[in-house]
Each structure stands twice: as structure tokens, then as C-alpha cells.
Amino acid sequence: MSRPLRSTSTRLALAVMGTFLLAFVLLGAGLHVAVSTLLLQDARELVRTDAAGLLQLEREGGRAALVQELRERLDAPEDPDAVYALVAADGRAEIGDVPAMQAASGTRWATFDLAGKTARGDAQSRRVLAQLQPLPGGGTLVTGLRLQSQDRFLALMLRTALVALAVAATLGALAGWLTSRWVSRRLGHLDRTAARVGGGELGLRVPLDGSGDAFDRLGRRFNAMLDRIEELLGGVRHATDHIAHDLRTPLTRLRNRLEDLRHRSGTTPAERAALDGAVQETDHLLTTFGALLRLARIEAQAAASEGPEFDLSALVADAVELYTPIGAERSVRLVPALTPARVRGDRDQLFQMLVNLLDNALKYAPEGSEVGVSLRGDAAAVLCVDDQGPGIPEGDRERVFDRFQRLEAHRGTPGSGLGLSLVRAIVHRHGGRIELLDRAPGLRVRVVLPRADTTGRIARAEPLE
Template structure:
């Protein structure tokens, strides 16, 4: 199942923004609850004190005095404009105001009630918190507070909270984006180093900022890994060079001695045996030479300052060189060559062309056609060499690029299995790609090289 946010940076930004919002909601909700509780407790304290004073008045002077006090506060206005009063006689008939229909309160402390009362100025409703007290003799006194100021304050807090939530979302998104950019930048630096090392710059190392954070530790371990790989590859390369150099000298001497004996031999059988021995030593010397070239090419880093060169003259030279060999077997080389410039090493690219043409002519049947195509396609130089030979099965096409790998059907043909390995090394060294395709019948080798 495909993720909605495939990017790790996008998920990181979302997590940071979500953390901001969750923290804001928790803090804002806690503050709102604390302020609301504090305002309600303050209103309860005011109501309780006012009710205690009025109960004392009733106890000292009676119901008539209490009624007169309440009427005076309502008609003349009390010190507290949010005060709400109501009074009923022993039969429950209202004397002043209106009581909520909730029955008679029990006990000395009375009963807390909350209800809505219509406002006199705008016709709206006000939330009222009040206490009902039972009077001696059967009456009921209600003392309350309209929570208009408290509700306005809480409403302003809600509006401010919504605005702050919007600010928190923007700030969270910005911080998340900056964090993801920072993480992505650190990872891009490491990824760029990995890409350049994969392209052959084995001496390159990741940049350390010596901060000691996780990224710096990963970069340090990556550099130590590259140091170890470079040491191992250097050891293998030096060992290969030493072995090749040490063996080429005695093999060359052996070849010269065999050649001298071949010239001095008189019998046909002796000359034939010496000729076969010379051919074997030639093939061994060619193998060592190819191994040395392959090792040097794979060890070379891409040269950004390599000169621009035209592939068309190289292709024409390679075709001209192999035309006589093809004519002997009746093979016709057809060319469709156009201008295409690349940046790289002339000798290596010519070696690549020679190896591909040699392979095509080696496996192409007699009286067939080998096609060489050169041009520009998809912003790259495209070289294709196709033959009508037995081809290579699709499952074996990657394996034949390995060193000394040859198909069983081709074991009897000359060669040791280094031609395509050398081709792939040269193509990768020039930043290109090589593919083996079906020519129906035969094999078609396609090489794509970047333009300068």
C-alpha cells in the first residue's frame, strides 16, 4: 500500500507540527480550565457571602425587613450590578423575582443552582449561578451572580486561543519544515558523497562538523568504512599488478624461447606443437594485459576535466580496422553513423568499440550482417552494435559482464571472458550505461554515454 506521505522529511515536518499543536492544546486547555474554575469559585464566594448577610438580616429583623432590603437593592441598584435576587413565601408564592422550579432546598447551607436569565438590555440570556436558602417559617431566599463578565472573559480567551492555535500551526509547520530541511541537507551531503564514491571517487570522504551528533557519527563511521575499503582494494590492486608484472616477464621469455625453437624446428609435428604453445602463451599474455587495463580503469576516478571528443571518427576507424576480418568470413558491416560528441579518454573509448566489434564478428554467422549505429537519443550519445549470431539468454546477460564468465556454448571460441568486463568498466568510468538486448535473432549491445 502506498503511503500518503512517502517522504521522510514530510513525515518529520508533520510530526513536529503535530507535537506543537498537541502541546498547545494541552497547555491552552489547562489554562482555560484553571481560569474558568477560578472565576466560578470567585463567583460562588461572592454569592455565599451575600447570602450569609441576607440570612443574618432575616434572622434579626424578619421577612418584611428582608423583603424591603431586596426591593431596595433591585429598584435602587446595588453595589454589584450582576447580583440576582429572588424571594418566595412559605407557600412557594413568589414575592420578588422568580425561583427555579427545583423544589425546596434542604439544610442550612442551601442548594447551588445554575440557570439562564433573560438580559434586560439586548434580550439575550445570561448564565446565573445562585444559592437557595430555606428561611425559618417556610420562605425561600435565592442569591446569585450573573456570569456575564466571566463569560465575556472566557469568550475572549477562546477567540485568543483560536488565533494562537492558528499561529501555532504556522509556527509548527515552519519549524517542522526547517527541521526537515536541515535533516535533508545533512542526508543529501552524505548521499552526494556516496554517489560520487559509487562512481569511482574512492578517495572522497564525507564532511564532518565535529558536533558529535548522530549525523556526524554516521559520517565518521562511513569514512572509516571507506578507508577500510580503499585499503582492501589497494591491496588487491597492488597484488594483481605485482602478480601480472611478475608473471608477464617469465611468460614473455617463454614466448621468445618458443618462438626461437619454432624457427629452428625442422619436423612438421614439432613446428605444429610449438605453434600451439606460442598461441597459448599469446593468449595468456593478452589475458594479463587485459586484467591490468581493467584494474587500472576501475581504479580511476571520473575525470571532470576530460576533453571533448567525437565518437564518429573512432567508430569509422574501428569499422575500417575490422572490415578485412569480416570480409574473410563474408560478413558485411553496415553503418549508420552520425555526429556524437562525448567527454572522455580516446584510447579507452576506442578499446570499447574494438571489443564490441570483435565480439560481434566472433559470434556472427558467415554471410550475415553486423550493424553499427551511432547517434544522439534522449540527450545522450547512443552506440549500438548488432549481430545475427546465437545471442545471449536474458537470464545470462548480467553474468557475462563478470570477469572470466563465458557461456557454455561459446567455450570453444577464442577468448578468456574479459572483453565485456572491460567494456562495462570503460562505460561506467565515463558515466554511461551498457545493456544487452535481443536482436531477433542475435545480440544487440547498446551503450549510452552522456553528452559534454
């Protein structure tokens, strides 16, 4: 239960519901107090008027007239809720059925329970509001009113309020849920856009509704930030591409001249060895620039979801067959486990992706180990390349996809640091996702591509085997 309560949406829903219920309880309590006070004032006014009439009768006709009037009212009551009594100085009731009470020294109000059956046949005790007035000849006149009608009305109000509270709690929960859903939906656009931009879709932007509220302003600032990031990255990419393109021609000329010098007569073995090293370095630069240009072309191309349909397993089998002799030279065995998986896209680019993945796996796999290549086509085409090498630390797994990024432990091995950048660009162009996972020991490169009979990009992670 602790994790849902830490959710901002849950806390927002609870806050809305709590505020709704608190407002309802305060309103209901205020209404109950106001109605109760009004009913009590009305009851006091009725008792006061009735008592004034009896006192007037006592002043005009004496104690006998008052006693006779009280007995007549008790024998044949006009108001079944009216209560009358005459209490002696010792607190004993001379007329009427009221509990023993102290004689009044002055006019005062009292509330007590009166047991016994009422005129309606109700045997339950009822609250009585009474006015106690001392009489000139001694004793106390008790004039009261049963509050059972007021109590029943207040009880009905309480039951109605409880039902209304349950309805209000339901409506409050619904209002809180709808509010949290609305907020989550507005933030969801931002979250999904950030996730997809982080996955490489730099041209994606947050949809705006034009309302100008806080969420809309946040979306505008987020889009402005993405525009600036895309502009900066585009400038760096274009500069890199132009450099790569402009340097290929002079590098090619330089390599040709080095080749001429190497094959000239009279070149000493030491000079030939130096020229061989220079030619290798030049070839490495040309390969790097070629990879940069290929990467730039792939990133500039539209999505390949409308490409021709083919079986990816056949392409994987060709790549495994191509690299099996290379693996045998290094005493590394390739172990394929392929099932049919039909995809759409560019066969040449996907083959380039497979070549780069297998080349990396064989480069870092220890001698005498195996490299597993599996493909399954369930909800999506899932390709896994597993090696038993040193692996990649978790903190570096995203960084290795950047251009020219190489781990310190791998800087002594051949390569330019563009292989995984090229792989990720191909995967993203085909609407897929690439992940680097720990095999302990070794590394698993998992590529998830949409099947040919599905549309859209891969959004959810497939379960690990």
C-alpha cells in the same frame, strides 16, 4: 498517498508536528481548566458575600426588610449581573424572575439559564450561578450572578486558542519539515557518497562537520570502512598488476622458443599442431596480461575532464567502419545512427572502449542479425550499442564488470573477462556512466558521457528511448 507516508522523512516531520501540537493542546486545555476554575471560584465568593449580607439583614430587620431590599435591588440594580429571588415553599418565585425550583432544605449551589433581557439589553439566555438558602420563616433566598462576563472571557480564550492552534500547526509543520530536511541532508551526503563509490569512485569520502553527533560518527565509520575496502582492493589490484608485469617477460620468451621449435626442420605435423596450440595459449595469456596492465594504468590516471575537445561521432564512425568487414564475415550488419556530440577526454581510450563494445556485440550477435550503434548529444553524449543476442540476466549485469568475470553460457567463447572492466574504467575516468539494459531480445549497452560544454560527472539517468 501511501508511498509518501512510508518515507522516513515524512514520518519524522509528522511526528515532530504531532508532538508540537499535542504539547500545545495539553497546555491550552490545562490553562482553560485553570482559568475556568478560578473564575468560578471568584463568582462563588461574590455570591456568598452578597447572600451573607442579605441573611444578616433578614435576621436584623425581619422578612419585611429583606423583601424591601430585594425589590429595591431588582428595581434599581447596582450590579446588572446580580440575580435575586424569593421562592415560596411550593417552588414558585414570590420575588424575582427565576424558573420554578424546589425549595432548599439546606444551603446549596445551583446553575440555571435565565432568559429575558438583561440590563445591557441582551436578550439571550445567560448562565446563572446561584446560592439557595432556606429562610427561618419558610421559603428560599436565591442569590445569584450571571456568568456572561466569564462566558465571554472563556469564549474569547477559546477563539484565541483556535487561532493559536492554527499558528502552532503551521509552525509545527514548518519545524517538522525543517527537521526532516536537516536529517535528509545529513543522510544525503552518505547516500550520494555510497552511490558514487558504488559507481567506482573509491577515493571519495563522506564530508564530516566535526560535531561528533550520531550522523558524524556514522560518517566516520563509513569512511573507515571505505578506507579498508580501498586498501584491500588496492592490494589485490597491485598484486594482480605485479603478477601481470612480472610474467610478461618470461611468457614472451616462452612464446619465442615455441615459435623456434615450430619452425625447426624435422618437426612432425602432430608436434607442429601441438606447438600451434601452445603458441595460441601463450598469446592469450600475453593479451590478458596486457589488458590487466592497461586497466591498471587507466585506473591510476586522473580524470580526463580536462582533455582535448572533439566530436565523438567521428570516433564512433571510425570504429563502425573498422568493424563493418568483421561483422560481414559473421553475417552481422552494423547500423549506425549518429548525431554530433562533442566531448572531452582521451581519444585513444574512448576508441578502445568502442572497439571492446563492438567486439562484444559482434561476438554474441546471431548470424543474420543487426547491431545498432546510436549516438545523440542532448543534455549529455549518449552512446547505445544494441545487439540481438542472448543478453545478460538482470542479476548478473553488475557482476560482469568485475575482472575475469564471465557468464557460464559464454565461457566457451574467446575472451579473458576483462573487456567490460576496461570499458567501465574508461567511462568512469571520463566522468560518465555505463548501463546494461534488456532489449528483449538482446542487450543494450548505454554509455552516458558529459558534453564538452558541461562540467562534473553524469549523476542522473537519461530517459530510455
